[in-house]
Amino acid sequence: MAYELYYWPGIQGRGEFVRLALEEAGVDYVDVGRQQGAEALMRMWDGPGIDTPSFAPPFLKHGKRIIGQTANILAYLGERHGLVPKSEAARLWTQQIQLTVADLVTEAHDVHHPLGGDFYYEDQKPEAKRRAKVFREVRIPRYLEWFETILTRNPKTDKHLVGARLSYADLSLFQVVAGLRYAFPKAMARVQPEYERVIGVHDSVAARARIKAYLASNRRIAFNEDGIFRHYPELDG
Amino acid sequence: MAYELYYWPGIQGRGEFVRLALEEAGVDYVDVGRQQGAEALMRMWDGPGIDTPSFAPPFLKHGKRIIGQTANILAYLGERHGLVPKSEAARLWTQQIQLTVADLVTEAHDVHHPLGGDFYYEDQKPEAKRRAKVFREVRIPRYLEWFETILTRNPKTDKHLVGARLSYADLSLFQVVAGLRYAFPKAMARVQPEYERVIGVHDSVAARARIKAYLASNRRIAFNEDGIFRHYPELDG
Numbered sequence: 001m002a003y004e005l006y007y008w009p010g011i012q013g014r015g016e017f018v019r020l021a022l023e024e025a026g027v028d029y030v031d032v033g034r035q036q037g038a039e040a041l042m043r044m045w046d047g048p049g050i051d052t053p054s055f056a057p058p059f060l061k062h063g064k065r066i067i068g069q070t071a072n073i074l075a076y077l078g079e080r081h082g083l084v085p086k087s088e089a090a091r092l093w094t095q096q097i098q099l100t101v102a103d104l105v106t107e108a109h110d111v112h113h114p115l116g117g118d119f120y121y122e123d124q125k126p127e128a129k130r131r132a133k134v135f136r137e138v139r140i141p142r143y144l145e146w147f148e149t150i151l152t153r154n155p156k157t158d159k160h161l162v163g164a165r166l167s168y169a170d171l172s173l174f175q176v177v178a179g180l181r182y183a184f185p186k187a188m189a190r191v192q193p194e195y196e197r198v199i200g201v202h203d204s205v206a207a208r209a210r211i212k213a214y215l216a217s218n219r220r221i222a223f224n225e226d227g228i229f230r231h232y233p234e235l236d237g
Numbered sequence: 238m239a240y241e242l243y244y245w246p247g248i249q250g251r252g253e254f255v256r257l258a259l260e261e262a263g264v265d266y267v268d269v270g271r272q273q274g275a276e277a278l279m280r281m282w283d284g285p286g287i288d289t290p291s292f293a294p295p296f297l298k299h300g301k302r303i304i305g306q307t308a309n310i311l312a313y314l315g316e317r318h319g320l321v322p323k324s325e326a327a328r329l330w331t332q333q334i335q336l337t338v339a340d341l342v343t344e345a346h347d348v349h350h351p352l353g354g355d356f357y358y359e360d361q362k363p364e365a366k367r368r369a370k371v372f373r374e375v376r377i378p379r380y381l382e383w384f385e386t387i388l389t390r391n392p393k394t395d396k397h398l399v400g401a402r403l404s405y406a407d408l409s410l411f412q413v414v415a416g417l418r419y420a421f422p423k424a425m426a427r428v429q430p431e432y433e434r435v436i437g438v439h440d441s442v443a444a445r446a447r448i449k450a451y452l453a454s455n456r457r458i459a460f461n462e463d464g465i466f467r468h469y470p471e472l473d474g
Contacts, residue, residue, distance in 0.1 A: 052333070053387065072329055072333050092302075099336075110347065130352050131352045146290075153287075
């Protein structure tokens with residue numbers, strides 16, 4: 001039974017973390033918004049017969065199940081497709097890392113929308129500039145330092161965030177590094193030499209056969225200025 | 238073996254969601270920051286021997302385990318103390334609701350800190366005012382409407398968010414309503430009559446024996462202007 005991913009058709013956004021897991025798992029899935037249009041997404045989002053409607057996309061349909069919230073979807077896929085270790089302690093730790101990625105993603109979005117998503121970027125540019133400076137100089141290094149630290153402390157290897165093998169947390173760290181490099185190329189060029197293990201995870205994920213094929217395919221939407229990681233040169237530096 | 242909660246001593250904050258679950262479960266716990274001071278929190282936060290350091294408090298120590306991220310902690314406690322149904326589908330749904338509560342909590346914080354936590358509120362008051370208006374008029378109703386909808390659609394009862402009995406999601410919805418009422422008394426007085434099932438959950442949680450005793454005790458820190466839900470009259474209306 002194919003998975004159905006429901007997410008906005010034009011952006012990577014939070015849906016991309018799910019796409020990466022589905023691609024690495026090598027399972028059949030329908031990217032409903034892209035393949036059937038935004039109306040198909042809207043119909044399933046809040047159809048009156050749905051007991052568990054999500055507050056926002058992405059959500060995943062698998063048979064009768066509809067599961068929302070990115071980290072929750074990844075926990076579900078991870079257990080089914082070997083993208084998380086089996087022990088409870090390791091599953092909790094992987095999820096904790098993913099939830100911290102989610103916090104970083106929210107901050108990366110709020111850099112260009114500090115007053116919230118109900119105003120256009122053009123209506124909050126001076127505010128975005130103030131927030132971006134702190135994000136570049138304080139928040140990005142703080143998050144990357146944390147990822148570097150937990151890689152260093154992983155008793156099994158410094159090539160993966162959890163245990164000895166790939167987990168969905170590694171896929172998500174790849175996406176975060178790719179997104180930060182797209183949005184803040186100058187800032188990232190300056191800070192990333194400090195975090196060689198983080199960059200190592202990025203590079204090794206990008207080189208995996210299925211991920212490499214995915215990134216080269218037209219299933220991978222390009223980064224753009226409607227998504228979470230946006231390149232506005234005035235916010236980089 | 239007593240649980241140890243590590244969180245800032247002076248605020249409810251995100252730690253309060255964990256405190257409510259520990260109190261309802263009726264288990265022994267040490268609120269380390271409050272009982273032993275912030276230094277004890279800092280020592281455990283990033284001691285060099287810790288393989289799974291959290292990015293930020295709260296985190297919970299249980300024997301050798303250290304678990305961070307509020308929703309993750311609640312999933313752990315919920316399974317152990319009957320605060321979540323046993324089926325996988327119900328556990329995922331409860332966690333999805335909790336992660337949506339977490340999104341609301343982040344927005345409630347960002348109302349008074351739209352430019353981020355590295356500037357004082359006093360340095361971002363005009364921006365906070367703009368964001369607060371949208372939060373009161375658009376975001377609060379959108380979240381409360383969603384909670385009301387899922388209560389209405391719960392096939393078992395409209396008195397609980399998941400299944401027929403109390404879950405940690407109900408405890409968290411209580412906390413959110415209490416916090417919004419504290420921070421935005423005028424806005425909440427205006428909108429809350431629309432959401433009677435949401436208010437019903439708040440009231441029934443507040444009336445539970447253990448929660449009632451907790452709220453009346455000095456273990457419950459009062460809401461204040463260092464926490465997430467802050468009452469600044471200029472942001473209400």
